[in-house]
Amino acid sequence: MGLIDNGGLVSGESKAMNEDTDVLGWVPAGLANTIQHEAVKRSMIKQNDLVLWRGADGLAHAWENRCPHRGMRLSYGVVRENRLTCLYHGWTFNGDGHCDTIPAHPDLDPPATICTKMYRCVESGGLLWVAHENESSDPPMVRGNWAPCRSLHFSREVALPDLISGIDVDTLNAHAQYLNPPDKVKMLLAMQPMGKYGMMLHLTLPVDATTEDHHHASRWFIAHRLTTEIAA
Numbered sequence: 604m605g606l607i608d609n610g611g612l613v614s615g616e617s618k619a620m621n622e623d624t625d626v627l628g629w630v631p632a633g634l635a636n637t638i639q640h641e642a643v644k645r646s647m648i649k650q651n652d653l654v655l656w657r658g659a660d661g662l663a664h665a666w667e668n669r670c671p672h673r674g675m676r677l678s679y680g681v682v683r684e685n686r687l688t689c690l691y692h693g694w695t696f697n698g699d700g701h702c703d704t705i706p707a708h709p710d711l712d713p714p715a716t717i718c719t720k721m722y723r724c725v726e727s728g729g730l731l732w733v734a735h736e737n738e739s740s741d742p743p744m745v746r747g748n749w750a751p752c753r754s755l756h757f758s759r760e761v762a763l764p765d766l767i768s769g770i771d772v773d774t775l776n777a778h779a780q781y782l783n784p785p786d787k788v789k790m791l792l793a794m795q796p797m798g799k800y801g802m803m804l805h806l807t808l809p810v811d812a813t814t815e816d817h818h819h820a821s822r823w824f825i826a827h828r829l830t831t832e833i834a835a
């Protein structure tokens with residue numbers, strides 16, 4: 604069994620990860636523009652429940668979506684300036700993942716051992732890329748400047764080559780490819796695997812793409828999903 608939803612509390616089972624469920628390499632976790640400054644959002648990679656948040660300084664963070672106190676989902680929390688506060692008992696964590704405030708013990712300097720499980724998180728190509736804290740490889744180097752277009756949920760995971768067969772592609776990494784459809788604007792397609800929940804596909808376009816390009820790409824994207832799910 605994976606995550607257990609209990610009013611926002613997360614079962615300790617979510618911490619058990621293995622090669623099938625761990626975050627391997629750099630994986631897209633969402634479009635960069637979906638997390639505004641001082642905002643928080645839930646995401647998922649394979650079976651890993653994540654909280655994505657951005658401070659007032661503009662830096663994006665990816666953590667395990669579980670408060671180290673009693674397991675409340677941190678995605679229910681609030682961001683003020685550059686700190687995330689858990690909704691349940693108000694423990695507050697700074698950008699390094701360390702707890703610096705416990706409201707029930709206002710005079711306590713929380714020990715450094717109270718910290719969240721952190722992932723590496725970078726922005727590139729209009730996407731947020733997440734990797735295990737110990738990932739040694741560099742983040743994907745996305746060529747050019749890209750702007751987020753849209754994300755779509757797919758009911759099952761589909762390998763990128765199967766999804767875009769017949770279209771000229773240029774691989775960026777295992778989860779993302781540049782698409783070069785004939786007579787259409789170039790696209791960057793990125794896959795976020797979510798295990799039994801299927802997957803999210805994120806689409807970005809060159810920053811100089813027109814509004815009509817975005818509409819065109821969006822319609823193409825939806826048609827591909829229909830084709831893919833009908834073929835399943």
Ligand code: FES
Pocket residue numbers: 670671672673674675689690691692693694
């Ligand atoms: S569960 Fe987060 S502060 Fe208590």
